[in-house]
Amino acid sequence: MTLKDTFDKLDAGRYVNTREIIMGGIPYNARDIILKAPLLAGLNVYLVGDTGEGKTELANDLIGYFGDNSCYMMGRPDFEPSELLKQVNLGKLKDVKNDKELIELTDNVNKMMYYSDELNRAPPIVQNYFFDFMDGKLVHNGKIFRLGKNGYTVGYASGNLGNGEYVGVSNSDRALLDRMHMIIKLDYPDYCTTELDDLRIFSGKKNPRASMPENKDISDSILAMHNEFGKKNVSMILPLLGVYLTKGLDYVENVEKHSKRALGSRWAETEGIRTDTDENKIHPLSKRAVFGGMVLAYSLETIAKERGQNPRIVDLFLDSLRLTVPFSGVLSPTYVDMAHNGDAYSAFDSLLGADSQNRAEIINKVDVLEEALLLAEAGKKDDALLQDIASQEGKWMPVRNAISTYADVQAENPTEKGKQIQEFIAEAHKSKK
Numbered sequence: 001m002t003l004k005d006t007f008d009k010l011d012a013g014r015y016v017n018t019r020e021i022i023m024g025g026i027p028y029n030a031r032d033i034i035l036k037a038p039l040l041a042g043l044n045v046y047l048v049g050d051t052g053e054g055k056t057e058l059a060n061d062l063i064g065y066f067g068d069n070s071c072y073m074m075g076r077p078d079f080e081p082s083e084l085l086k087q088v089n090l091g092k093l094k095d096v097k098n099d100k101e102l103i104e105l106t107d108n109v110n111k112m113m114y115y116s117d118e119l120n121r122a123p124p125i126v127q128n129y130f131f132d133f134m135d136g137k138l139v140h141n142g143k144i145f146r147l148g149k150n151g152y153t154v155g156y157a158s159g160n161l162g163n164g165e166y167v168g169v170s171n172s173d174r175a176l177l178d179r180m181h182m183i184i185k186l187d188y189p190d191y192c193t194t195e196l197d198d199l200r201i202f203s204g205k206k207n208p209r210a211s212m213p214e215n216k217d218i219s220d221s222i223l224a225m226h227n228e229f230g231k232k233n234v235s236m237i238l239p240l241l242g243v244y245l246t247k248g249l250d251y252v253e254n255v256e257k258h259s260k261r262a263l264g265s266r267w268a269e270t271e272g273i274r275t276d277t278d279e280n281k282i283h284p285l286s287k288r289a290v291f292g293g294m295v296l297a298y299s300l301e302t303i304a305k306e307r308g309q310n311p312r313i314v315d316l317f318l319d320s321l322r323l324t325v326p327f328s329g330v331l332s333p334t335y336v337d338m339a340h341n342g343d344a345y346s347a348f349d350s351l352l353g354a355d356s357q358n359r360a361e362i363i364n365k366v367d368v369l370e371e372a373l374l375l376a377e378a379g380k381k382d383d384a385l386l387q388d389i390a391s392q393e394g395k396w397m398p399v400r401n402a403i404s405t406y407a408d409v410q411a412e413n414p415t416e417k418g419k420q421i422q423e424f425i426a427e428a429h430k431s432k433k
Contacts, residue, residue: 003302005221006225009221010035013065014214016054016201017192018194018196019192021033021190023311023316024300033184038299040225041226042154042226043295044157044182045180045183047156047184048159048327049185049192054201058156063115070111074117075116075118075126076118079121079126111149113154113155114153115157117157118158120160179288182292182296229299229302232302234298237313239294242290242291244395247398248284249282251393260283268280281335281351284330285321289325293323294317301313315354315363318352326347331347331351335347365388369389372389372403376406379412380411381407386400386404
C-alpha cells in the first residue's frame, strides 16, 4: 500500500473539520495536522476544548483505525492504575514473580494506540501510567519494558489544562504536559470547525449522541507508513535551531550565570530581567518540545510533498512549535494574562510567530547558518561566518559554539559525507584559480 493510499484511508472518518491551516506557506486541513501527521510520526497529542468540538468522534475514528490494537480509557477520580493495566492485558502484573515472566507478559501486548478521554479527571498517578503507555513503555520495579508493535505506539488524550476554562479534577503539571508532543485547543478559532462543517454535521444525523467506532483496522498500513517515515533524511538546520531554542532562549543579560533556568520558576519576576525583550516572557524550550516540533515539521513536509508541494522547512518548523509550545508551561503566565488577555496562542505569535522579531532574526540567519554547517560537515570553520552568527555573548553564542565544536569533531573523524564536501570545496577552489 502506498503512502497516498494510507493517507486516503485516514481521510475517511466521522470527525469533520476542513479548517484551512497555513504552515510553512502550505495550506493543510485539520485532519492533516490532528490525525495524519501524528500517526505518521508517532506523536502524542493532547486535545483540549469545550464539549461538542468532535473529540469523541475523533476518538472513535482512531479506535476504528487501530481496531483491537487500541486501548481506550475514560478518566474519572476513582480510576485505579490496576484497571489500566487490565486494559493492556497486564491484569496479572501482581502475580509476576520475575522479569522473565514480565517480559513474556508484555511480549503479548501489541496495542499501538492509546486514547484517554477526560485524562485530567483521573488521578495524577493514573495520568503518569497512561503517559508511559503512550510512550510505549511499562515501568516495573525500576525497569523499563517496551509496549507497542515493532517499536510503534501513539497516544491521544482529551481533557482540559486546569486553567479554569473547563471543569476538571486533577491538573496535569508541566512535566506531564511536556510529555505530550502536541497540545491543540480545538475550540480556538484557528483550529475549530468551519461554518460549512457545522452545517454538514447538523444536517447529517438525527441522533445527538456520538457515533460508535467502526472497525476499519488499518494499523498495519499505519505501521508501514511510520517505518517508511523513519528512513527520511533530515537537514541539520533544524537541530541547530533547536540549540537556539533550548540554550539561546535561556540567556539573560544582567543576571549572574546569565541563565533563566538558574533562576528557577520565578525567573520572569527576578530583579535584573529585561522587560523590553523576551527575557521575561518565554522560558527556554525543553528538548522534547523542540523534538516534537521538528518531527511534526518533517511529517507535515512528507504530507505536502506527497501532494507535489514544497513547504519552507524552517518556517514549517517554527509554525509547528505553535502546536507544541503555547500550553507547555514555557510562556510566562503574567505575560499571557496581562499582555494577551489569557490567549496563549497570541502570546506565542508575538514571540515566535510569522511577524515576530525573533522569527525575522532566525530567518535572516538561515543562509549563514547553512553555509557554516556545510563547512563544519567538512571539518572546516570560517571565522567571518562564525562572527556573523554571534560576535559576542548572547542568545546566538550557543549556536556558534555548536557549529564550531561540530567542525572540530568532523575534522578529527570525517564522515563520508564530510569527505565528499571537502572534495567539492577543493574542486571549487581549483576552478577559481
